[in-house]
Structures are given as C-alpha cells and as structure tokens.
Amino acid sequence: MHLHRYEKIWLILGAGGLALFILLLCINAFAMGMAPPSNMTMIDPTKVTETPPFDNPGLTKVGDQEYDAYMTAFAFGFAPNKMEVPLGAKVNFHVTSPDVIHGFQIPGTNVNFMVLPGHISSATYTFDEPGEYLILCNEYCGAGHQVMATTIIVK
Amino acid sequence: MNILQKDQTKAAAVDRSAARLSLAYVWVAYIAFGVAAIAGMLQGMVRGGIIELPSWMNYYQILTAHGVLMALIFTTFFIIGFLYSGVAKTTGGTLHGSALGWGWSGWILMVVGTAMAGTMIILNEASVLYTFYAPLKASPIFYIGTALVVVGSWLAGFGIFSRYRKWRRLNKGQNSPLFLYMSVTTYILWMVATIPVAVEVVFQLIPWSLGWTPTINIMLSRTLFWFFGHPLVYFWLLPAYIAWYVCVPRVIGGHIFSDSLSRLAFICLLLFSIPVGFHHQLMEPGISEGWKMIHVILTLIVVIPSLMTAFSMFAIFETTGRKKGGVGLFGWFKKLPWTDVRFFAPFMGMLFFIPGGAGGIINASNQLNAVVHNTIWVTGHFHITIGGAVALTFFGVSFWLVPALTGRKLTPTANRMGMVQTVFWSVGMFLMSAAMHAMGLQGAPRRTDYTTYMDHPLALSWMDYQRVMAFGGGLLFVAAVLLILILFYLTFMAPKGHEEYPIAETEEAQPVPRILERWTVWVGVLAVLIVLAYGYPIMEQIQHQAPGSPPFRTW
Amino acid sequence: METQRNTQTETKKSPQTQPHQENLKGTFAAVIIVGLIILLSWFGIFGLFLERA
Numbered sequence: 001m002h003l004h005r006y007e008k009i010w011l012i013l014g015a016g017g018l019a020l021f022i023l024l025l026c027i028n029a030f031a032m033g034m035a036p037p038s039n040m041t042m043i044d045p046t047k048v049t050e051t052p053p054f055d056n057p058g059l060t061k062v063g064d065q066e067y068d069a070y071m072t073a074f075a076f077g078f079a080p081n082k083m084e085v086p087l088g089a090k091v092n093f094h095v096t097s098p099d100v101i102h103g104f105q106i107p108g109t110n111v112n113f114m115v116l117p118g119h120i121s122s123a124t125y126t127f128d129e130p131g132e133y134l135i136l137c138n139e140y141c142g143a144g145h146q147v148m149a150t151t152i153i154v155k
Numbered sequence: 156m157n158i159l160q161k162d163q164t165k166a167a168a169v170d171r172s173a174a175r176l177s178l179a180y181v182w183v184a185y186i187a188f189g190v191a192a193i194a195g196m197l198q199g200m201v202r203g204g205i206i207e208l209p210s211w212m213n214y215y216q217i218l219t220a221h222g223v224l225m226a227l228i229f230t231t232f233f234i235i236g237f238l239y240s241g242v243a244k245t246t247g248g249t250l251h252g253s254a255l256g257w258g259w260s261g262w263i264l265m266v267v268g269t270a271m272a273g274t275m276i277i278l279n280e281a282s283v284l285y286t287f288y289a290p291l292k293a294s295p296i297f298y299i300g301t302a303l304v305v306v307g308s309w310l311a312g313f314g315i316f317s318r319y320r321k322w323r324r325l326n327k328g329q330n331s332p333l334f335l336y337m338s339v340t341t342y343i344l345w346m347v348a349t350i351p352v353a354v355e356v357v358f359q360l361i362p363w364s365l366g367w368t369p370t371i372n373i374m375l376s377r378t379l380f381w382f383f384g385h386p387l388v389y390f391w392l393l394p395a396y397i398a399w400y401v402c403v404p405r406v407i408g409g410h411i412f413s414d415s416l417s418r419l420a421f422i423c424l425l426l427f428s429i430p431v432g433f434h435h436q437l438m439e440p441g442i443s444e445g446w447k448m449i450h451v452i453l454t455l456i457v458v459i460p461s462l463m464t465a466f467s468m469f470a471i472f473e474t475t476g477r478k479k480g481g482v483g484l485f486g487w488f489k490k491l492p493w494t495d496v497r498f499f500a501p502f503m504g505m506l507f508f509i510p511g512g513a514g515g516i517i518n519a520s521n522q523l524n525a526v527v528h529n530t531i532w533v534t535g536h537f538h539i540t541i542g543g544a545v546a547l548t549f550f551g552v553s554f555w556l557v558p559a560l561t562g563r564k565l566t567p568t569a570n571r572m573g574m575v576q577t578v579f580w581s582v583g584m585f586l587m588s589a590a591m592h593a594m595g596l597q598g599a600p601r602r603t604d605y606t607t608y609m610d611h612p613l614a615l616s617w618m619d620y621q622r623v624m625a626f627g628g629g630l631l632f633v634a635a636v637l638l639i640l641i642l643f644y645l646t647f648m649a650p651k652g653h654e655e656y657p658i659a660e661t662e663e664a665q666p667v668p669r670i671l672e673r674w675t676v677w678v679g680v681l682a683v684l685i686v687l688a689y690g691y692p693i694m695e696q697i698q699h700q701a702p703g704s705p706p707f708r709t710w
Numbered sequence: 711m712e713t714q715r716n717t718q719t720e721t722k723k724s725p726q727t728q729p730h731q732e733n734l735k736g737t738f739a740a741v742i743i744v745g746l747i748i749l750l751s752w753f754g755i756f757g758l759f760l761e762r763a
Contacts, residue, residue, distance in 0.1 A: 001413075001415045001416065001419065001668060002413075003416070004470070004732070004734055006466075006734050006735075006737065006738040007416075007463070007466050007470075007734075009738070010462065010466050010738065010741050010742075010745075011459065011462060011463065011466075013742075013745060014458070014459060014462040014745060015459060017745065017748070017749060018455045018456075018458055018459070018516075021455060021516070021520060021752060022451070022452055022455060024756065025448075025451065025520055025521045025522065025523070026448065028522060029444065029448065029521055029522050030444070030448075034522050034763060035444040035447075035448075035521070035522060036437045036438055036444070036447060036521060036522045036524065036525060037438060037439075037440065038440065038441075038442060038443055038444045038447065039440045039441075040440065040441060040443065041440070042441070042699075042701040042702070043701070043702075044701075044702035045701075045702060045704050046702070046704075046705065075707070075709045076709075099290070099707050099709070100288075100290050100291050100707050100709055101288050101290070101291075101373070103529050103600070105528075105529065105530075105598060105600065106598075107597060107598020107599075107613055108597070108598060108613070108762065109762050110522075110525040110526065110759060110762045110763055111525075112438055112525045112526075112528050112529070112530075113438045113439065113440070113525075113528075114436075114438050114439035114440070114529075116373050116374065116377075116439060116440060116441065116701075117290060117373055117701075117704045118373055118374070118441075118700075118701025118702055118703070118704060119373075119374070119439075119440040119441045119701055120440060121439070121440040122440075132611075134598075134608055134611050134613050134614065136598075136600060136608060137600070138528075138529035138530065138600035138601065138603070139288075139529055139602070140215065140218075140284055140288075140602040140603075141291075141709060142215075142291070142707075142709025142710045143213065143215065143282075143709060143710040144709075145215070145602075145603060145604065146214075146603045146604035146605065146606035147606060147608075149608045149609070149611070151611070462741075465741055465744055466737060466741050469734075469736070469737035469740045469741060470732075470734050470737045472737075473732075473733075473734055473736045473737045474732055474734075477732075477733060484735055484736050484739055485736050485739070485740075486736075487736055488736070509744055509747055510747070510751070512748065513747055513748045513751045513752070514751070516748060516752060517751060517752055517755045520752070520755075520756075522759065523752075523755050523756060523759050525759065526755055526758055526759050526762070527755070596758065
C-alpha cells in the first residue's frame with residue numbers, strides 16, 4: 001500500500017489537528033471543570049411531585065450570591081413558572097421530568113441539557129448580564145412542545 | 156423478434172431480472188422521497204410563518220413523516236437498489252437465483268413495513284419522530300412496521316453476501332471488485348448497527364407499547380438507539396462514497412486513485428463509526444464524563460478515513476484534469492466535465508460535505524456540543540450532509556442508473572434538466588441550511604412548531620432567518636418535483652439505447668494486501684471495539700437503572 | 711466473468727507512472743484549504759463556548 005508523500009503529510013496534519021482538538025477538550029473538560037452535564041442521580045419519575053425538593057419547585061438561596069433552582073420540566077411547561085435572581089447570581093439548576101423527555105436550554109449561554117424521566121440533570125450558570133433570559137424546551141415532547149418555555153429575570 | 160430482445164439485454168448494464176429488482180427498490184425510494192418532500196416543504200412554510208396547517212394535520216405528524224420517509228425509507232431503499240445493481244454489474248452483469256430471492260423477499264417485507272408505519276403516521280398514531288424516543292408511545296403497529304423494514308433490509312443484505320461468496324468461490328485468489336468489496340463493507344456495517352435498534356424495538360418498545368411490560372428503561376433505550384443512530388449516518392454516507400470512489404472517476408474519464416487505500420478507508424469507517432454513539436448523548440444525565448470522552452475520541456478517529464477520501468477525490472480530479480491539459484496549481488479544475496450532471500451533482504454533494512464534516516467535528520466535540528445541542532444548527536448540519544452530500548450523489552447516480560437499468564439513454568435535454576435540478580437543490584439547501592446554522596447558534600430549537608415564545612424579543616429576532624429557511628425549502632421542493640419528473644421520463648419515456656454503468660478501474664494493476672479481505676479479522680476487531688466502548692456502560696445501565704417510565708401520548 | 715484484474719491487464723499504460731509520483735500539488739493545496747475550514751470553524755465555536763461559559 002503506497003501513500004503519496006502529500007497524502008502522508010495531509011494525514012499527519014489532519015491527525016495532529018484532531019489530537020489538538022482532543023487535548024484542548026480534555027484540558028477544558030477535566031482541568032477547568034467544563035465537562036458536559038453528567039449528573040448520575042436518579043429519581044422515580046412516577047413520584048416526582050412527592051419527592052423533595054421537587055415536590056416544591058423553586059429557588060433556594062444557598063450562599064451570598066448563589067442559588068439552587070429545583071425545577072420540573074413537564075408537558076408542556078416548567079415549574080416554577082417565573083424566577084428572579086440578582087445580577088451576578090450563580091444558579092445551580094437541577095431539573096427532572098415526571099413524564100416524557102424534555103430539553104432545557106437558555107439561549108446565549110452554555111446551559112443546554114436533556115431532561116430524562118428517572119434522572120436529575122444539573123448545570124450551573126452565573127448571570128453577569130441583566131435581562132429576561134428565555135428558558136425553552138428543545139426536545140420534542142408532544143403537541144404543545146412549541147409553547148414550553150419560561151423566563152428567568154436577572155436584575 | 157427474439158434476436159432484437161437479446162440485443163436489448165446486451166445493451167443494458169445488467170440483465171433484466173437484476174435490473175427489475177434494482178428499479179423496484181429505487182422507485183419505492185423516490186415515491187417515499189416525493190411524499191417526504193411535500194411534508195418537508197410544508198414544515199418549512201409553517202416554521203417560516205407563511206402558512207398554517209389545517210386542523211386535521213399536526214406539525215409533528217408531518218415532521219415524523221418527513222424524517223421517517225427521508226432518513227429511513229428513501230435512503231435504505233435507494234441504497235439497496237444501487238448496491239444490487241453495482242454488485243450485479245461488477246460480478247458479470249447478473250444475479251444468481253438466491254441473491255434475487257433474498258432481494259425480493261427483503262423488498263416485500265420492507266414495503267409492508269413501510270406501509271404499516273406510514274399508515275400509523277397518517278392516522279396520527281405515531282407522531283414520535285423518527286428517533287421514537289420513549290416514553291412517547293406510538294401504536295405498536297408503527298414499531299412492528301419499522302422492525303419489518305429493518306428485517307427486510309437484512310434479507311436484502313444476505314443476497315449481497317450470497318453474491319459475494321459465490322464470486323469468491325469462482326475467482327479464487329483474486330481481489331473482489333472494488334464495488335462489491337465496498338458493498339459488503341457497507342452491509343456489514345448495517346447489519347451490526349441495526350442489531351441494537353432491533354433489540355430496542357423488539358425487547359423494549361413492542362412489549363411496552365402492547366402493555367405487556369408496564370415501564371421501560373429510558374436510558375438503555377436511548378443508548379441502544381444511538382448505538383444504531385450514528386452508524387446509520389455512515390450507512391447513508393458509504394454508498395455515496397462508493398459512487399465517489401468507483402463511479403465518479405469513470406464519469407470524468409479518470410481512474411481509481413488507489414485501490415487499497417479505498418478499501419482501507421472503508422475498513423476504518425466500518426470499525427470507527429459504530430462504537431461512538433454517546434456523542435449523541437453528550438448533554439444527558441446518567442452517562443459519566445469519562446465515558447462521554449472515550450466516545451468523543453473514537454468519533455474523531457473516524458474523521459481520518461474521510462480526510463483520506465477528500466485527498467483521493469481531489470487527486471482523481473487533478474490527475475484526470477492534468478491529462479486533459481490542465482496546467483498550474485488549479486488549471487486541472489477547469490478541465491472537469493462541468494456540464495455533465497453525472498459529475499456535477501455528486502461534485503456539489505462533495506462541496507456540501509466540507510462544511511458538513513467541519514460541523515460534524517464540532518457537534519461531536521464533547522462540551523462544545525452545548526452550543527449547538529438540539530438547536531436547529533443540528534438540523535442544518537444533517538441537511539447538508541445527508542440532504543446535500545448524500546442526496547445529491549444519489550441524484551447524480553440516479554440520472555445514469557435509471558436509464559442504464561431500463562435500457563434507455565440520458566438524453567442531452569434530460570442532462571440539462573438534471574443540471575437545473577441540481578442548481579435548484581443546491582441553492583435551496585444552501586439557503587435553508589445556512590439560515591438553520593446561524594439561527595441555531597443563537598439558540599433556536601430544532602423540531603419545534605412555529606412559536607414566538609410569548610413574543611420574547613430573542614425568538615422574534617429569529618423570524619427573518621425562518622423566512623430564508625422557508626424560501627430555501629420552497630426551492631428544494633421545486634427541485635424535488637423536477638427530479639421525480641426527470642426520473643419518470645428516464646424510466647418510461649426516454650429513447651432506448653445504451654447508457655453506461657460507470658465503473659472505474661485503477662490505471663495499472665495495484666497489489667492489494669490480502670488482509671483487507673479477511674472479514675473475520677475486521678469483524679473481530681469491531682466486536683472488541685464495541686465491547687470496550689459499550690460493554691461496561693450498558694451493563695451499568697441494566698444493573699443500576701433508574702425507575703422505569705410508563706407510556707405517554709402527548710400529541 | 712468480468713473481473714477487475716482482467717480489464718486491468720487490457721489497459722496498456724506505461725508501468726512507470728506510479729500514482730505516488732504524480733503531480734498532486736493542487737490536491738495538496740485543496741485539502742489544506744479544507745483543513746483550514748475545519749480548524750477555523752472549530753476554533754470559532756470553541757471561542758463562542760468559552761465566551762458563553
């Protein structure tokens with residue numbers, strides 16, 4: 001099997017580029033703590049409404065500028081429906097579903113994950129810009145999927 | 156009379172029984188394509204805010220129809236028809252009885268399965284999209300129909316394997332023809348890839364949808380689906396690569412660049428396109444960061460055979476163009492047959508594959524997926540890869556394949572119409588996908604009916620892009636109609652004659668390492684890779700599963 | 711039965727022109743452009759990801 005000299009160079013450059021991508025991703029994910037959301041906690045999807053803290057979805061202040069947001073994503077909405085946090089607040093989102101699969105995305109941020117029944121999904125974001133952030137479901141969940149959204153106000 | 160008929164058979168690329176089988180597959184593919192094109196156009200218009208659907212039709216219903224018919228039915232039927240024709244062509248222009256038998260049994264099962272699934276979609280009993288994520292529950296008939304399509308495709312595969320074994324027996328010690336070799340590789344990929352989805356459908360979805368089991372393991376069903384879902388896209392891509400490696404060089408009057416490198420690229424694609432499914436599940440809970448990264452690394456390895464393919468394609472173009480008198484760094488480029496649709500359509504496909512491949516690398520890049528996951532960027536991505544690269548190649552193939560099978564000619568007028576069709580499709584796809592990519596980066600979700608999210612300013616700012624998207628979709632629909640008309644003409648009306656079935660050869664005999672045809676070795680390596688990538692995670696998902704989910708119907 | 715090997719022996723090209731000796735400058739330039747497109751788009755999205763973190 002003979003490789004043309006240029007093809008050899010091209011494949012070395014290509015493989016090198018891919019290795020560079022992998023290296024940067026590993027450093028960013030594991031050394032800088034920016035790995036994708038991979039919470040391993042589980043919950044019974046048929047008992048979400050009676051399992052604390054999801055029986056009472058909402059924001060809890062856990063630190064000076066830090067909040068835990070326990071939320072449920074259901075067909076077709078989110079609970080709590082409206083949230084408000086001060087500018088600079090760090091919010092830890094913990095979301096689960098009592099019915100089908102949903103998505104949870106805040107456009108303009110890296111908060112974007114799947115919500116699977118039986119699992120709790122978590123992600124953290126610090127809101128450094130004021131505004132009314134849209135939270136939307138980005139996984140098809142049924143006839144009303146397109147209205148499934150809420151907002152979080154930062155001021 | 157008899158003599159005349161014999162002459163006509165001689166003029167055809169493959170004998171009549173093989174041609175009839177291939178055409179049967181190709182035409183079911185294009186009927187599905189036509190229906191799917193209507194559904195796609197409607198979706199674009201709805202999302203663009205241009206029309207509203209009548210009350211008896213639901214956006215997600217036509218979205219399911221578009222996805223199932225385009226991604227599963229059009230592709231699978233076309234691929235089987237194309238592979239059968241090429242396998243017949245490169246093994247003596249004919250298929251033996253058992254290959255034909257397998258082919259027709261597969262066709263019948265697949266048509267029955269398609270009709271079952273299609274009926275359920277029309278009745279709105281299966282608006283679960285083509286990924287059918289549980290716990291959305293469709294009618295059991297939908298799942299059984301899709302299972303029949305898969306099983307039918309296996310039967311068709313046995314026909315190709317049977318032809319391959321027969322050829323090997325009759326040609327001991329020789330390398331199989333490249334087309335045949337690549338078809339076998341494609342089918343091994345398909346057989347291995349469809350096992351997990353068959354397990355999901357037969358052991359999880361069907362019993363659960365019939366009410367025999369109360370709940371379903373969601374995580375496992377998703378893992379099994381994406382175990383299949385990524386090699387599925389390579390099952391679409393490999394036949395396009397076959398056309399690029401074997402047919403396009405002949406069309407432009409060139410040669411295969413390297414026989415053994417082409418085979419090696421296919422083996423790499425077979426090995427590394429399967430153990431990578433978690434890159435579709437990067438944003439979900441229940442899979443650890445480490446396992447996600449392992450699949451990401453394996454995914455990026457599968458880029459290398461595509462880099463090889465890019466080099467081979469340009470090399471074929473350059474060597475051919477230089478022989479025709481092209482000089483300088485890029486002079487060869489002008490010497491390519493730009494007015495021949497058999498070249499132009501697949502070439503446009505190759506162009507689409509450059510941003511398609513770049514986007515694919517981004518999607519698979521672990522945490523970077525958060526920027527694009529489930530946004531309409533992803534829709535744009537697979538429209539330029541499958542709807543651009545793969546579909547344009549299949550169109551380009553159809554323009555010569557259909558007349559070659561019917562013993563007719565691709566006339567200069569049909570060629571010109573094909574050129575117009577290719578331009579419409581390419582421009583439409585470019586506009587639609589560019590708008591989708593741009594909108595996705597701003598966070599617009601995929602698979603979503605027209606919405607303004609209660610007039611949220613961000614959602615309102617997407618409207619202009621959605622109109623561009625709808626316009627592109629309109630152009631695509633025009634191109635789809637044109638394509639069906641051209642293929643109808645080529646099947647029934649074009650003048651009788653000889654249309655070449657383009658199969659390129661190497662310029663001189665090239666030695667091919669024997670190891671490339673030792674399938675036990677490659678299937679063994681593949682099995683090891685799959686066990687390494689999936690063994691532990693799947694065991695965990697069964698042993699430490701979340702409480703199961705009951706079925707839901709939310710549409 | 712037509713096989714590749716049979717037809718290959720029919721073609722009568724000079725055996726000297728090995729594919730690896732052919733002039734592939736244009737091919738190399740083209741694939742480098744492809745490589746740059748991949749690199750630029752990847753770093754573009756990586757930048758967007760870091761900016762949105």
